[in-house]
Amino acid sequence: MDNRRTYTNRTSYIDSSYNQITKTNSLLNLPKISSIILPKEFELLPNTSEVFELELAFYEYNFLTKDEIIHRGAFFKSVEGIPTYHYLICSNNSPLIWEGRSQITRSYFKEGNFSTGYATHGLFPYRGKFHPQLIKGILNILKIKSGDTVLDPMCGSGTLNIEASIIGINSIGIEKSPFCVLMSKVKQEALKVDNTILPSIIKNSEKNYDILINSNKIPKEFSYYDEFKIEKTTTLLAFLDAMGYARRSSKSIDVLFPSVIKRYIGQIKSFIEMRGKLNLKIGNAKFEIGDARNLNIADNSIDAIITSPPYSFAIDYAENDRPQLEYLGYNVSKLKGKMVGLNGKNKKEKLANYFEDMNKILSEMYRVLKKGKYAVIIIGSNDVQTGGIRLETKVEEMALKIGFARDQKIVKPIKGIQNTMKDEYILFLRKV
Numbered sequence: 001m002d003n004r005r006t007y008t009n010r011t012s013y014i015d016s017s018y019n020q021i022t023k024t025n026s027l028l029n030l031p032k033i034s035s036i037i038l039p040k041e042f043e044l045l046p047n048t049s050e051v052f053e054l055e056l057a058f059y060e061y062n063f064l065t066k067d068e069i070i071h072r073g074a075f076f077k078s079v080e081g082i083p084t085y086h087y088l089i090c091s092n093n094s095p096l097i098w099e100g101r102s103q104i105t106r107s108y109f110k111e112g113n114f115s116t117g118y119a120t121h122g123l124f125p126y127r128g129k130f131h132p133q134l135i136k137g138i139l140n141i142l143k144i145k146s147g148d149t150v151l152d153p154m155c156g157s158g159t160l161n162i163e164a165s166i167i168g169i170n171s172i173g174i175e176k177s178p179f180c181v182l183m184s185k186v187k188q189e190a191l192k193v194d195n196t197i198l199p200s201i202i203k204n205s206e207k208n209y210d211i212l213i214n215s216n217k218i219p220k221e222f223s224y225y226d227e228f229k230i231e232k233t234t235t236l237l238a239f240l241d242a243m244g245y246a247r248r249s250s251k252s253i254d255v256l257f258p259s260v261i262k263r264y265i266g267q268i269k270s271f272i273e274m275r276g277k278l279n280l281k282i283g284n285a286k287f288e289i290g291d292a293r294n295l296n297i298a299d300n301s302i303d304a305i306i307t308s309p310p311y312s313f314a315i316d317y318a319e320n321d322r323p324q325l326e327y328l329g330y331n332v333s334k335l336k337g338k339m340v341g342l343n344g345k346n347k348k349e350k351l352a353n354y355f356e357d358m359n360k361i362l363s364e365m366y367r368v369l370k371k372g373k374y375a376v377i378i379i380g381s382n383d384v385q386t387g388g389i390r391l392e393t394k395v396e397e398m399a400l401k402i403g404f405a406r407d408q409k410i411v412k413p414i415k416g417i418q419n420t421m422k423d424e425y426i427l428f429l430r431k432v
């Protein structure tokens, strides 16, 4: 199918819609903004309502062909009545996804299916993770294609990598926290598993749970770093998920584990079904424990970076995952010493260390990117905790000094509970 109309045609479409409105002198039947920026055969996903989402949808409409919107668009439900792959993957989600989840978690992720919980993203909902749909939209705007390699040097739960894999793009994820590397690997490998493995994960889950709960440290047969066994590691992640969950709720890990593992299997099964129906070719993702300030990656080798650093000291990522890290055999205090945002005796020292680290990270990102390519940084303003310093402004200033040009800046309001920040900024930095 084709497709691509010229940008001029598309914008003259907006002009004609705008003229129609200004001529209408009535409040009756006023058009929606989406019907002004998009022809009616392009239907947006049900919850696309924020300004930044409309902006990104409009860019996708301009940069992608109709076929590409169907195969990899992030904000569209259908084109000419043909449902998009994104819509189908999200709609096929297992109803078990919310089983056993607390009301707080449910409402935190209440945009659910269409933004955060589809494919394997819902296996361990890591605090501070990207909205996967946003990442897919950014990959599209950057025109990342098969054969390119994208990088997240602080990959957390691997959201960029999973999104890249779903649309057949190869990626690298680097993280300081070994627990994050485990969860990212499970999410990635689960995208590729054979359906026949799932019944055996369920069948052996009780036996494996007994081994895990009766040990105070990860048993040898569950080690995952060199040799990755999806059956064992999926159960291990569900166990560690239940462990964290038990710490936040009044329920015991014994009670929580069965529903967590059931939810994991339901979610993986739903994705595998869709993978088959849509004949998806899953990209490769390589994850490594590493330091974003000193990347083990060749100069000028990466086609795009999409990343979100800690927003200064807004979240203590090491403390949040202390029980899981200790179970995996890591010393949390030692780890903290290497993590951005967590070092310093007082606020002033912490902030100075944070900016010094961010400068190193930006320099490394510049070094590994190919010339002309983009590093996209998503960062919250966080001026309450920093005594008025706006992180997005400071990071942009540092990036410009290193040699980046800033081409685009999109504001995204932060929703959800207990946030100290109102907005996040999406900075598009080009290596010149």
Ligand SMILES: C[S@@+](CC[C@H](N)C(=O)[O-])C[C@H]1O[C@@H](n2cnc3c(N)ncnc32)[C@H](O)[C@@H]1O
Pocket (backbone or CB within 6 Å): 126, 128, 129, 130, 153, 154, 155, 156, 157, 158, 159, 160, 174, 175, 176, 177, 180, 290, 291, 292, 293, 307, 308, 309, 310, 311, 317, 338, 339, 340
């Ligand atoms: C905002 S989170 C990223 C979340 C991720 N985008 C996702 O979707 O899950 C920031 C991450 O930076 C990691 N981090 C902190 N210091 C680091 C360092 N020196 N090198 C690599 N990663 C680091 C933290 O462990 C945390 O997972």
